[in-house]
Amino acid sequence: MENTWVYQGSEPIKIKKYLQSLGMGHRLFNDLKNGEGEFLVDHRQVRPTTQILPHQPLTVKAQPEPADESVAVSNEQLNIVYEDNNWLVVDKPAGISSIPGPTILNGTVLNRVKGYLLSSGSADLRPHLITRLDRFTGGLLLVAKHHIASSMISQQVQQHKMIKEYMALVEGSLTDKHGEINKPIARREGKIARVIAKDGQRALTEYWVEKQEDNWTQVRVRLHTGRTHQIRVHFASIGHPLIGDHLYGGDTSKYDHQLLHASKISFMDPFTLKQLTFTSAMPAVFN
Incomplete structure (x- = not known):
């Protein structure tokens, strides 16, 4: 695997400092320096202490990471929204787990991605899920x-x-069309459900009301932190649990899981230095 950048600065810069400015971690740089990769400037192999000049191309080559043999291969369907040499954006249906666990060893997104990469002839067979979703939360x-x-x-x-x-359907009518829920979230030993507690981690959720009826509200939600069950805990804490959310007191008379969908993801691609944005339409069950 290799990637190339053209340095756009105005002053010479050491390879390490430049790659760190792009997001590369210290540990990975040391691994590459110590035999797991090589650095090329103007297509010539150089030492990792080399300085690069403005407009020079820097190429980083890396050996494939060994596959995780504990992760089974699945050839089940994978809904790919976007793919390039570095990324996959996958639209996960509700009901499929993100990663294997004690009770679900195969068929997860991670298993399916590994199967997809294997069938595509990829040398890298150890994919990394950068974002994850609860089993019954669908989306990107x-x-x-x-x-x-x-x-x-x-x-x-x-x-x-x-x-x-995310898009979510919550119970009741929200007073504010736009708001924030800023409450710390904690876990309790032996419990799956998270709780609002002073000793919890900082958690900030922003929302906008998209549609409202007498007994439910559709909200667009943006996470400013990434706590487990954050959206579900926060809306339940203000008296508006997600419809179908049995864990946090939502009405389950019509739906057997929370109506929550990861509808948008946007990030700066550190390889192309361009902002990448992807969206996913709400499933029919939300209508």
Whole structure:
């Protein structure tokens, strides 16, 4: 696997500093430096301490990451919204898990992506899910096809620069057309459900009312943090649980899972330095 950038700065810069400015982590750079890759400037192999000049191309070559043999291969359907050499954007149906777990070993998005890469003849067979969704939440997932991509996007994830929006149906009528829910979320030992608690992690959810009826509201939601069950916990905490959400008190008389859909994802591609934005229409069950 290799990627090339053309340095657009005005002053010479060391390879390490330049790659760090693009998002590459210290650990990955050291791995590449210590035998797992090589650096080329103007198509000539150079030492990792080399400086590059304005408008010079830098190519990074990396050995494929060993496959995780504990992850089974699945050839089940995978709805791919976008693909290039570094990324897959997948539209996951509700009911499919993102990754294998104790009770679901195969058929997850990760299993299916591994099967897809294998059938495509990819040398990299250890995909990395950059975003994940609850089993019964459908919508867009970002997958890094190799560890270079995973490392270079991690800074955006950690700094919450990646835009993630959802559509949800919640019970009742919201008073404010636009608002924020800023409440810390904590986990309790032995419990699946998260709780609002002073000792929890900071959690910020922003929402806009898209449509409203007497007993339900459709909201567009943007996450500014990434806590487990964040949207579900937050709306339940203000008395408007998601319809169908049995875990947080939602009405399950008509739906057997929460009506929540990951409708938009947007991020700066560290390879092309362009903003990539993808959207997914709400499933028919929301109508």
